[in-house]
Amino acid sequence: MSCPNTSPTMHGATCIREGAGKRAFLTRIAETAVALALLCFLPLPAGAQDAASILEKADTIRFPREPFQVEVAVTSSTASGEEYRKYRILSKGNENTIVQTVEPASERGQILLMKSRDLWVFLPSVSQPVRLSLAQRLTGQVANGDLARANFSGDYTPKLLRSEKIDGQEHQVMELTAVDRGVTYARVLLWVRSSNNAPHKAEFYSLSDKLLKTCIYDEYKTMGGKLRPTRLVMQDALKDGEQSVLQYSAMQLREIPDKVFDKEYLKKLQ
Structure with missing residues (x-):
């Protein structure tokens, strides 16, 4: 001036x-x-940031970030008896998964293919793949998405609700709300151990907020280079005594070419 x-x-x-x-x-x-x-x-508000971080860490304990292969044996108990099935899973990220039926022999050759949130089943007796939903039941208490969709992160918005002590151990309880209707469950409550972010328990809810089933993450063993739950017990919340036990084994980190997740390529795997 x-x-x-x-x-x-x-x-x-x-x-x-x-x-x-x-x-x-x-x-x-x-x-x-x-x-x-x-x-x-x-930074984001502390609660929101912590919930997202805890959920991501819990996911990496459940499954590797790297492409991997794993065997899953499922034993389902119902009022009519027991049913046994075995699957081989090839997974690359949270967007590409193949679930191959290994047993029983009569169903060998059936393949589930997930790309993003699109899911198809390939049957040896049918020329064209059939579209399925992630929420549709695969066997026993196991939905398609329980095997085909590896992580909660990205599919759900996490929120920390409270802390609880289970068997003397502090756990964080998180509410996971589905980002849209295309995911497996509308809402999930997840209990994660505070000391190491290891998942302990989950409750799965329907769109009408009805409890469908609970899951216990158990028998932690070193698999794929990290301590992970190798046994999951899924119990029906509507039918007492009905449950499915998932046993994970033979996990290996491996390179999986993108072409493996192509519909045309899958015909070679049948």
């Missing part, structure tokens, strides 16, 4: 005051701009 040299003293004082006022105004603008810029870099 410039002041006339010929101005009276009063005008000079006024000019100085105006200059100081403008400098203060510009300083306030600069401070506000800095504050707004810093807001862009502030």
